[in-house]
Amino acid sequence: MKSRFKKHSILPGFGLSLGFTMLYLSLLVLLPLSMIFVNTASMSWSDFWSTVTEPRVxxxxxxxxxxxxxAASINMVFGVLIAWVLVRYSFPGKRLIDGLVDLPFALPTAVAGIALTTLYAKTGWVGQFLSFKVAFTPLGVTVALTFIGLPFVVRMVQPVLQNFDKETEEASAILGANRRQTFIRVIIPEILPAALTGFSLAFARALGEYGSVVFIAGNMPMKTEITPLLIMTKLEQYDYAGATAIAAVMLIISFIMLLFINGMQWWMNRKFAHY
Amino acid sequence: MSIHIKDVSKSFGSFNALSNITIDIPTGELVALLGPSGSGKTSLLRIIAGLEEADSGVILFGGEDMTRIRTTERKVGFVFQHYALFKHMTVFDNIAYGLRVRPKKERPSKKDIQEKVNELLSLVKLEALADRYPSQLSGGQRQRVALARALAVEPKVLLLDEPFGALDAKVRKDLRRWLRRLHDDFHITSIFVTHDQEEALDVADRIVVMNEGRIEQIGSPEEVYDHPNSPFVYDFLGNVNLFHGRLENGKLLNGQVELDAPGIDSAENRPAVAYVRPHDVMIERESTAKDAVQAKIVHIHVVGRTVHIELKTQGLEQFLEAELTKERYGELGLKVGEDVFVRPNQLKVFIPEDYSI
Known part of the structure; x- marks a missing residue:
């Protein structure tokens, strides 16, 4: 029985470390998440269905x-670009820019939200020059989500680019490929798995984001209300079951999407495992 | 296509990687750039390929000036030490790469590419592995893919940077024989870089021995091995024993020992060093000539068909290495601790320039 799960290893502590991991994950992740479903279960099926399919929801x-x-797609493109610039070129202030990338992580999201709203409002520094509205529109929501998701792709792609073998590029050039061909045929496939990981992280983070969005979104029903906001609204009305029902739907959709992205990555990694 | 390298120099900061290198390589020759690490051999190869730019000097391919031509247009084949294969492409796609990236007008049809790649796959005997990824291949197989990929574009010049350096001894030997045969069949002008003297002697038509960014000697394997023109070349191409002494009347003297110094007559009474290869050290039971040196056997080890014997000379108190065949070793019946006489069969005397203490 024991041997079915445990392969012999010279490294000690398999049982202990696995046990601790399971306990830790259960207490911090699985248990809280399962409460969502437990709470939702207090509703009848028809109540649940009408709550989660309400047009506003x-x-x-x-x-x-x-x-x-x-937002995650934008971050994937520009994250790769920023990572490329940070790894490939050296210029004064490079370290500073490298540090700036992490700022969206450190900044309290509400501060980010207020700052973005001030900038992009009709009378703001940036907003006054734009012919279209940014703040209080879905575009504003996207701007906020792009901001908070920026570091993920950069930080995932950076080490891959750093470890990228220069000789592979040289080999491509010697075989007659121009810069564009080398980039598309050799470099992109190499960084794609990392970029996808960054994408899925940025996507997951953006889905759960609340603080920065509520300020710039304007929260107009049917137009600029995000799902986390509706959950908060329900909580404020002491409709716990309703809030967890929406949360459960969100959780399931996120789970399926992340599963899909991870599956794609797994497939890519298996196809050309690194040597 | 012939390659002419004229007066090429290159420095990195204050470090002179190459100084005034001139080599002429006729069409179809297989040349080895041999030297220790840091001798500039790889830099020279990269300059020929256009991966690096020379500070001064000219590179000609068949009379055509290539110095300012970009790598992409030089049409050379290049094989890297660590293969540099495209990890996300199959063996087939790797080999086809050079043909597929050609501009539309010059690009062969799909069918022609298929044919060409299959032909190369059979040349490197990897037909069965066409759909594998590089990570699924052994080191020797990867290097063969790299070679096939380089040959796919039908280069006029083939450059190999320590092509067998990362492989184990057996595979290395097989692969270099295979490279030699390949070269004899195709006659592509080839230059390969190596720090392995045995590899250079085994494969190359001509050897360029390099040291500290300069050329020490250029010649056929026999020439550089039998007639090295400097102590460095002598030392680098195989094991060597040194006798220090003073020159007097065409003889090298040191204490009781008197050695003939052929080819040296003008220099009188100067310190000099004699170089002798281990297989040129004769071991005898009795002293038959004046230049025999008494020595004690310190260690004997048998490696396959050859017997290596370490000796300590009596007058000079220095260690010597001798190589005997197993038959000779049996005839003499040598044992550790015995006293014997050694006689250098062939020695080369170099007078150190600016010898100072």
Whole structure:
């Protein structure tokens, strides 16, 4: 029985470390998450269905997932670009910029939200020069989500670019490929798995984001309400079951999407495992 | 295509990687750049490939000036020490890469690429592995893929940077024989870099011995091995024993010992060093000539067919290494601790320039 799970290893502490990991994960992740479903279970099926398919809630799903997806996509492109610049070139102030990348992590999200709103409002420093509205529109939500998701792709792609073998690029050049061909055929496939990981992290983070978005979104029903905001609203009305029902739906959709992204990555990694 | 390297120099900061290198390589020759690490051999190869730019000097391919031509347009084949294969491509795609990145007008059709790659796969005997990824191959197989990839673009010049350096001894030997045969079949002008003298002697038509960014000697393997023109070359191409002494009347003297110093007559009474290869050290039971040195056997070890014997000379109190065949060793019946006489069969005397203490 024991031997089915435990392969012989010269490293000690398998049982202890696995046990601790399970306990830790249960206390901090699995148990709280399961409470969502336990709480939701207090509702009847029809109550549950009407709560989660209410037009206002459905509109918020669309905004939350849509804006998170767009924001993560933007971050994937520009994150790779920033990582490229930080790894490939040396210029004065490089360290400073490298440090700036992490700032969205450190900044309290409400501060970020207020700052972005001030900038992008109709009368703000940036907003006054734009012919279209940013603050209090879905675009504003996307801007906030892009801001908070910035570090993920950069930090995932950076080490991969750093370890990228210069000789591989040289080999490509010697075989007659120009810079563009080398980039598309050799470098992109190499950094794609890392960029995807960064994408899924940025996406997950954006889905759960609340603090920075509520200020810039304006929270107009059917238009700029994000799902976490609706959950908060329900909580404030002491509708705990309703709040957890929406949370459960969000959790399941996120889980499926992350599973899909991870599956894609697993497939890619298996295909050309590094030597 | 012939390669002419004229007066090429390159420095990194204050370090002179190459100084005034001139080599002419006729079409179809296989040349080894041999030298210790830091001798500039890899820098020179990279300059020929266009991966690095020389500070001064000219590179000609068949009379055409290549110095300012970019790597992409030089049309050379290059094999890296660590293969530098594209990890996310199959063996087939790796080999086809050079053909697929050609501009539309010059690009062969899909069918032609397929044919060409299959032909190369059979040349490197990897037909069965066309759909594998580099991570699924052994080191020797990867290097063969790298070679096939370099040959796919039909280069006029093939450059190899320590191509077998990362492989184990057996595979290395097989692969270098294979490279030699390949070269004899295709006659691509080839330059390979190595720090392994045995590899250079075994494969190359001509050897360029380099040291500290300069060329020490250029010649056929026999020339550089039998007639090294400097102590460095003598030392680098195989094991060597040193006799220090003073030159007098064409003889090298040290205490009781008197050695003939062939080829040296003008320099009178100067300190000099004689170099003798281990297989040129004769061991005898009795002293038959004046230049025999008495020595004690310190250690004997048998490696395959050859017997290595370490000796300590009596007058000079220095260690010597001798190599005997197993037959000779049996005839003499040598044992550790015995006293014997050694006689250098062939020695080369170098007078150190600016010898100062």
């Amino acid at each position: 459905v509109a918020s799903y669309k905004l939350s997932f849509g804006a998170a997806f767009v």
